[in-house]
Amino acid sequence: MIILYRTLKYAAILLWSAFVLAPFMWALTTSFKTSNGVTSGPTYLPWLQYEPSIEGWRSLFRSDGSGIDIVGPYASSLVVTLCSSAISLVLGTLAAYGLSRFTYRAGFIRNADITFFFISQRIMPPVVLAIPFFLMLQFFGLLDSELGLIVVYIALLMPIAVWVMVDFFNNIPRELDETAMLDGCSPLETFWRVILPNSKPGLVVAGLFCIIFGWSDFFFAFTLTFTNTQLLPVAVVALNSSVTPWWSLSAAALISVAPLIVVAFVLERFLSRGNLAGAIK
Amino acid sequence: MTTHRAKWLFLLPGLTVLVAIILFPLLFTIRVSFSGWDVSQPGLDWIGGANYARLWEDLRFWQAMARLALLTLASVTLEFVLGLALALLLWREVRAQRFFRVLFLVPMMTTPVIMSVIWRTFFHESLGPANDLAQLLGFAPQAWLTNGATAIVSIVIVEVWQWTSFMFLLLLAGLLSLPREPFLAAAIDGAGPIRTFLRVTFPMLAPISIGALMIRLIEASKLMETVYAMTSGGPGTATETPSYYIFIRGLREFQIGYAASHSLVYLIIMIVALTLIAKFLARAMLPKDKTA
Numbered sequence: 211m212i213i214l215y216r217t218l219k220y221a222a223i224l225l226w227s228a229f230v231l232a233p234f235m236w237a238l239t240t241s242f243k244t245s246n247g248v249t250s251g252p253t254y255l256p257w258l259q260y261e262p263s264i265e266g267w268r269s270l271f272r273s274d275g276s277g278i279d280i281v282g283p284y285a286s287s288l289v290v291t292l293c294s295s296a297i298s299l300v301l302g303t304l305a306a307y308g309l310s311r312f313t314y315r316a317g318f319i320r321n322a323d324i325t326f327f328f329i330s331q332r333i334m335p336p337v338v339l340a341i342p343f344f345l346m347l348q349f350f351g352l353l354d355s356e357l358g359l360i361v362v363y364i365a366l367l368m369p370i371a372v373w374v375m376v377d378f379f380n381n382i383p384r385e386l387d388e389t390a391m392l393d394g395c396s397p398l399e400t401f402w403r404v405i406l407p408n409s410k411p412g413l414v415v416a417g418l419f420c421i422i423f424g425w426s427d428f429f430f431a432f433t434l435t436f437t438n439t440q441l442l443p444v445a446v447v448a449l450n451s452s453v454t455p456w457w458s459l460s461a462a463a464l465i466s467v468a469p470l471i472v473v474a475f476v477l478e479r480f481l482s483r484g485n486l487a488g489a490i491k
Numbered sequence: 492m493t494t495h496r497a498k499w500l501f502l503l504p505g506l507t508v509l510v511a512i513i514l515f516p517l518l519f520t521i522r523v524s525f526s527g528w529d530v531s532q533p534g535l536d537w538i539g540g541a542n543y544a545r546l547w548e549d550l551r552f553w554q555a556m557a558r559l560a561l562l563t564l565a566s567v568t569l570e571f572v573l574g575l576a577l578a579l580l581l582w583r584e585v586r587a588q589r590f591f592r593v594l595f596l597v598p599m600m601t602t603p604v605i606m607s608v609i610w611r612t613f614f615h616e617s618l619g620p621a622n623d624l625a626q627l628l629g630f631a632p633q634a635w636l637t638n639g640a641t642a643i644v645s646i647v648i649v650e651v652w653q654w655t656s657f658m659f660l661l662l663l664a665g666l667l668s669l670p671r672e673p674f675l676a677a678a679i680d681g682a683g684p685i686r687t688f689l690r691v692t693f694p695m696l697a698p699i700s701i702g703a704l705m706i707r708l709i710e711a712s713k714l715m716e717t718v719y720a721m722t723s724g725g726p727g728t729a730t731e732t733p734s735y736y737i738f739i740r741g742l743r744e745f746q747i748g749y750a751a752s753h754s755l756v757y758l759i760i761m762i763v764a765l766t767l768i769a770k771f772l773a774r775a776m777l778p779k780d781k782t783a
Binding site for chain 2: 254337482
């Protein structure tokens with residue numbers, strides 16, 4: 211009975227692992243193919259089934275017609291994601307601390323309503339906002355610029371920071387604040403000296419979530435930028451046509467999703483130390 | 492009082508920035524939905540509720556809504572069941588536990604639209620491995636992305652691949668935060684693993700389960716990038732979601748006014764539906780009052 215259970219357990223784990231790895235392995239093997247390897251039907255093993263070549267990877271660093279220059283979009287994606295995540299995290303954490311510790315009242319609006327207002331921004335599908343954002347950025351001359359995307363992404367990411375941090379602060383005992391206040395700290399000092407140093411797990415998780423969703427956005431980058439600024443997802447999807455060689459496409463896709471794999475390691479560390487429980491709930 | 496002033500210092504910067512960014516788009520969408528703004532007549536004229544009347548008869552929109560309901564419920568349910576199963580598997584001692592935990596987290600880190608591009612090659616009828624795999628398992632080869640029904644299935648598979656990891660993350664974090672005492676009590680009572688799960692684990696996990704389900708329902712309802720990259724809504728309109736349909740109307744055909752009315756109707760339906768689902772989940776999953 212126990213042996214059967216253990217066998218099933220590991221079979222399930224390995225099966226899911228294979229499913230998770232499948233698209234990566236497929237893209238990896240495709241990225242080393244040439245047109246022979248692609249057009250002769252699905253092949254998997256280099257040398258045995260097709261002659262591997264690094265043409266796909268080379269084409270990522272050529273800006274003439276035969277390749278796509280991925281360095282520019284990479285840098286743009288980094289700048290936009292990191293700036294918007296940082297700003298969202300700062301503003302979101304401040305707002306979340308306020309919402310967790312003080313009572314706000316404006317007419318019929320209470321704390322819960324304000325928190326809901328923040329989080330409800332996530333319900334809005336990007337397509338609803340795309341046209342007004344287009345006109346807005348055009349008005350301010352920010353269309354097709356990194357700054358314009360950063361502004362838009364703040365609206366996208368701040369709700370995530372608020373959502374994670376409100377719950378996190380609610381789990382930090384209020385006695386901590388009260389002790390600090392009794393010692394003569396002002397609210398701002400209490401927040402800066404006592405609460406923030408105790409909030410590392412929450413801040414890390416909130417920041418990582420902002421980075422994941424910022425890095426992953428396609429639609430706003432797709433509709434609000436054209437030639438001057440190009441983010442990674444847009445650059446890769448531009449290759450998504452029948453004429454694009456699959457090898458360039460696969461190499462570009464793999465190199466675009468690679469950096470965030472690190473995030474999985476960081477989150478796992480927090481998870482296994484038991485720090486994450488308070489941060490996401 | 493300084494406290495009184497200070498509390499606004501926390502809230503206002505974030506709130507002001509968000510309202511400043513979001514207010515114009517929202518008001519503009521409401522106003523433009525009452526106009527006939529399109530490619531031939533751009534501008535904010537007033538045509539009353541004509542867009543809404545036209546939308547009421549637009550079968551393509553309502554089909555997209557029904558399709559979204561099906562897609563969302565199917566994929567989120569699968570994600571929850573699989574995510575919970577995986578979290579339970581990697582909760583207690585397992586060989587190479589940390590390796591598998593990292594691996595199972597990876598899909599949510601990857602950019603959905605980029606993975607969809609890879610999946611499109613994966614599901615290619617003759618050049619991708621999907622049909623090799625199908626034949627290996629004894630199925631007939633399928634026209635994965637060019638047949639209406641299998642295209643829907645393919646999109647669900649991709650969604651489940653991408654987002655089960657998110658459920659896994661939240662539910663495993665939840666499991667790891669549970670207190671030990673109730674499990675000891677259950678063990679002393681002689682409850683088996685299934686009874687323990689039904690009576691102890693699942694009820695204690697209910698609040699985080701509801702949170703995870705709601706977040707995924709919200710995010711899944713916006714589904715469009717996967718559709719855009721994999722099938723472009725096709726074959727025909729077989730995989731169109733409301734977001735994708737609004738995209739076609741607004742940004743391809745430039746029927747800005749008409750698309751805005753879609754957006755608002757869609758938003759209202761979403762808010763009502765999500766509120767009802769949240770209420771339903773709370774009633775179905777939260778432990779009943781002990782004294783009752």
